[in-house]
Amino acid sequence: MNKFTQLITLLCLATAFAACKKDSDPIIETPASTGSTLTLNGLIGSEPGPSAGNSVFVDFSADKQTAVARNSWDLGFYSGADFKVILNHTVGATAIELAETDLTKITAADTVALATAGTLSLGQGEGGFKYIDPVDGDASAYLAGTVIKTISATDAENKVYIVNRGGTTGWQKIRVIRAGAGYTLQYAKITDNTFKTLNINKDAAFNFRYVSFKTGAVDVEPAKANWDIEWTLATYKANATIPYTFSDFVLINFVGGVTAAEVIVADSKVSFADFAEANLSGKVFLGKREVIAGNWRITSGTPVGVKTDRFYLVKDGAGNIYKLKFVSFHANDAGVRGKPVIEYKLVKKA
Secondary structure (H helix, E strand, O other): OOHHHHHHHHHHHHHHHHHHHHHHOOOOOOOOOOOOEOOOOOOOOOOOOHHEEEEEEEEHHOOOEEEEHHOOOOOEEEEEOOOOOEEEEOOOOOOOOOOOOOHHHHOHHHHHHHHHOOOOOOOOOOOOOOOOOOOOOHHHHHHHHOOOOOOOOOOOHHHOEEEHHHHOOOOOEEEEEEOOOEEEEEEEEEOOOEEEEEOOOOOOOOOEEEOOOOOOOOOOOEEEEEEEEEEEEEEEOOOOOOOEEEEEEEOOOOOOOOOOEEEEEHHOOOOOOOOOHHHHOOOEEEOOOOOOOOOOOEEOOOOOOEEOEEEEEOOOOOOEEEEEEEEEEOOOHHOOOOOEEEEEEEEEEE
C-alpha cells in the first residue's frame, strides 16, 4: 500500500469515527418542570409592597423567575406582523395623539391645557380609558386598541404623541415611523427643541422589544417561549369608567399564546392538591389579559389575604398545563406584601 493510499484510508477512518461519535452523542432536552414553590422578588428595596418596584415574569417549565424594574421602560414595539406600539402599563403611562407630524413644533405650551384638565392624569381626566392601552381582552383586542395607532407605511400618516410617562417622571413627545421591517422612534423631552432617533428591529422570539426614553433599547420581558405569567403593578380599572393602577396584578402571556382558567373549588369539587389530568374535562381556557388579574386575593375587608377557594390552570405556549395557587402575599396570611408566594404543579405534559 503506497503512502497516498494509506493517507486516504486514514482520512476515511477518521471521518467514519467522527460520524459515529456524532451519531452517538445524545441530544439532551430539558424536561418541563413538574412544579415548584417560588417567592416572587417584587421588591427592589424598601418601597411599600403595594407599589413594589419590580415586575416579575415566571416560567413554570423552567422554575425560573425574572424580575425587572417597572420604570425601566417606556414603550414596547410589537414583533408580530403588524406595527404596534404599547405604553408602559406598569407605571400608569398615558398618551394623546396630536395633529402635528413635526416633533420640533411641539413645546411645553401644548401641555398646559392637558395638565389643567388632568387629561393625561390616570383616573382623573374625563377621557377614562381613552388615553391608555386596553386593560382587558385577548391579544387581538389589546393590539387593536392601543393609544398609538398602527404605524403606517405612509410617513405623513404617523402623528406626534404626547406621553405622560406616569407618576412624576415627566412628559415626552414622540413620533414613530416604519424603518423597513422595523421601526424608527423620534423622541424628546417636551421642552427640547431637537429630538433623538432610535431604530428598533422586530425579533420573532419576543412579543415586544422595549425602549426607555432615558437609556434607549432595554430588555424587559423574556423571550415569549420563556414566561407564562407576570406579577406586577398594572393599569387596570377601579370600575367601568375609571382606570386605576392595580397592585399584585397577574397577567398571563396572552400575546405569546398562553391561556388560563379559574377553578372554584366548590364548583369543581376537587381541591388543588387532588386536581389531576382527569379533572381537566370541561375546563375552558381563555387567552385574556385579565383571566387571573387580582381575582386571587383580598386587600380590604375581611379576611385580607389569598383567596383559598380557588386556583388556576395555566397552559403554556408548548401545551404543558400547570395548576397554580397563591400561597401568601400579606401579613394576614403569613406573607410579605411585594413578595408573594406561589405554588404550581404539572397537570398534563405536552
